[in-house]
Amino acid sequence: MNIKDRYRPYNFSSTKCYVVQLPFSVDVRSGYFAIEEKLPVHIGKLKGLLVTINADLSNPVVLAVILSFNEGLLKNLQIPVWHPLALRHNSHPIPFDEEIFSNSIMQGYFIVPPAERRFDGYISIYLHYEERKP
Amino acid sequence: MSLPKIKYQQITITVPSAGTEVPIDADTDKLYNRVTGINIVMTDQTNTFSKLQLDINNIEIFPENFEVLRLLFRTQVPFGYEYHELNEAASGSKVKGKYKDVDSGATFPYIVTLSLRLENK
Numbered sequence: 001m002n003i004k005d006r007y008r009p010y011n012f013s014s015t016k017c018y019v020v021q022l023p024f025s026v027d028v029r030s031g032y033f034a035i036e037e038k039l040p041v042h043i044g045k046l047k048g049l050l051v052t053i054n055a056d057l058s059n060p061v062v063l064a065v066i067l068s069f070n071e072g073l074l075k076n077l078q079i080p081v082w083h084p085l086a087l088r089h090n091s092h093p094i095p096f097d098e099e100i101f102s103n104s105i106m107q108g109y110f111i112v113p114p115a116e117r118r119f120d121g122y123i124s125i126y127l128h129y130e131e132r133k134p
Numbered sequence: 135m136s137l138p139k140i141k142y143q144q145i146t147i148t149v150p151s152a153g154t155e156v157p158i159d160a161d162t163d164k165l166y167n168r169v170t171g172i173n174i175v176m177t178d179q180t181n182t183f184s185k186l187q188l189d190i191n192n193i194e195i196f197p198e199n200f201e202v203l204r205l206l207f208r209t210q211v212p213f214g215y216e217y218h219e220l221n222e223a224a225s226g227s228k229v230k231g232k233y234k235d236v237d238s239g240a241t242f243p244y245i246v247t248l249s250l251r252l253e254n255k
Contacts (some may be wrong), residue, residue: 009207011219012172012195019199051200052235054183122202 010092015047015128020106023122028112035067035108036122044132045099048093051079055121065123067108070101081110081123093128102132137254141166145229145248149184152237156223156246158188162224163252171251173218174205178244181235182206188231188248190222194233202246217251224252 018040024033051065064078079094112119143163147156162169169190182203188196207216233246 007215009215009218017197017200019197021199032246124199
């Protein structure tokens with residue numbers, strides 16, 4: 001993607017969107033929050049991914065969320081997540097072009113930022129996709 | 135007199151208090167056949183984690199739990215890039231959905247304006 005396309009607003013009609021929203025309440029001693037979510041069967045091909053976190057954070061640029069799809073065959077996607085105040089004009093999901101198995105489970109985790117004692121909020125994972133062809 | 139080539143149709147809702155869910159129900163202008171863009175303006179941009187669910191012509195554009203922060207532009211957006219692109223049928227299509235406030239400390243009431251860009255293509 002060249003810089004001109006990067007700043008061109010995203011075409012929300014080009015893909016369908018599904019949002020996985022997971023609340024969390026993690027103590028820094030436990031270290032991480034695990035993500036596990038069964039994806040709807042109509043998600044055929046993932047075209048883009050974007051993650052936001054709604055939490056009261058002291059660190060402006062936050063963390064990386066590690067995700068894997070297709071039972072680990074498509075793994076170790078590190079998705080950067082920015083502080084909500086830094087988030088503006090971020091309509092573009094991270095480009096992605098992968099078939100998703102039916103009944104696939106999205107798995108992953110993020111590590112609690114060391115500056116936080118308790119980390120409460122919710123994570124939203126935006127999956128932009130094309131529908132599965134019959 | 136001919137029609138303007140582009141029409142910007144505004145749909146305005148008022149959010150009266152924290153946590154309110156406000157329905158959106160409107161029709162697009164019958165004289166334009168495509169919705170080609172959308173922009174969101176809020177009089178108080180504190181509650182950016184509020185959720186916007188929207189269908190145009192019975193096609194889901196923004197699903198449940200879609201946060202409005204994804205649709206807000208930064209202040210120095212380049213000229214001509216101020217609208218997120220859409221390509222949906224207009225000509226009197228139903229615009230239906232809901233706006234659910236997620237309070238982060240905004241002053242109430244505040245106004246949310248959905249601006250649709252309509253064209254004939």
